[in-house]
Amino acid sequence: MLHQSTKAPGEAVAAPPPTGTVRLTINGQQRELQIAPWTTLLDALREYLDLTGTKKGCDHGQCGACTVLVNGKRINSCLTLAVMQEDAEITTIEGLGTQENLHPLQQAFIDHDAFQCGYCTPGQICSAQGLINEGKAHTEAEIRELMSGNICRCGAYTNILAAVKEVVDAKTA
Numbered sequence: 001m002l003h004q005s006t007k008a009p010g011e012a013v014a015a016p017p018p019t020g021t022v023r024l025t026i027n028g029q030q031r032e033l034q035i036a037p038w039t040t041l042l043d044a045l046r047e048y049l050d051l052t053g054t055k056k057g058c059d060h061g062q063c064g065a066c067t068v069l070v071n072g073k074r075i076n077s078c079l080t081l082a083v084m085q086e087d088a089e090i091t092t093i094e095g096l097g098t099q100e101n102l103h104p105l106q107q108a109f110i111d112h113d114a115f116q117c118g119y120c121t122p123g124q125i126c127s128a129q130g131l132i133n134e135g136k137a138h139t140e141a142e143i144r145e146l147m148s149g150n151i152c153r154c155g156a157y158t159n160i161l162a163a164v165k166e167v168v169d170a171k172t173a
């Protein structure tokens, strides 16, 4: 029986993508990955570390669903390569609180009913923690403006604002 090849004569066989070792510190733990150098931090978290609390919305820096903290600063993890964060302390939603000991922002989101589908929520909470770390937002207008990169398709903005404001106020009281 003739073997039928899908390759044209002389056509090169695609090489597997090159991988390298990337060492990340995530939620206080050292993790080592073998990944292609172009792997985004978002894909490293979700696809290689099973940290799926960080969500992929647009994958283009437009929605904020993928927000994590890098050295306490909020960033869109879809817009940075994992390899660029080797020396950083990365915090995801999984590192902010536990089921038994919720982070104040997590508790405030529950108390204020600040989510519907919940898809944007991890990014909202990480972004709010970054906002608090920045210490710039005090009024509702400032919080609204400085959280404007985090889109909520369910339109839970009023309740998100109330939740974040409660924690901002508690920090500055």
Ligand code: FES
Pocket: 055, 056, 057, 058, 059, 060, 061, 062, 063, 064, 065, 066, 067, 076, 077, 078, 079
């Ligand atoms: S998934 Fe990163 S900003 Fe939308």
Ligand code: FES
Pocket: 114, 115, 116, 117, 118, 119, 120, 121, 151, 152, 153, 154, 155, 156
């Ligand atoms: S709660 Fe559904 S997108 Fe925000």
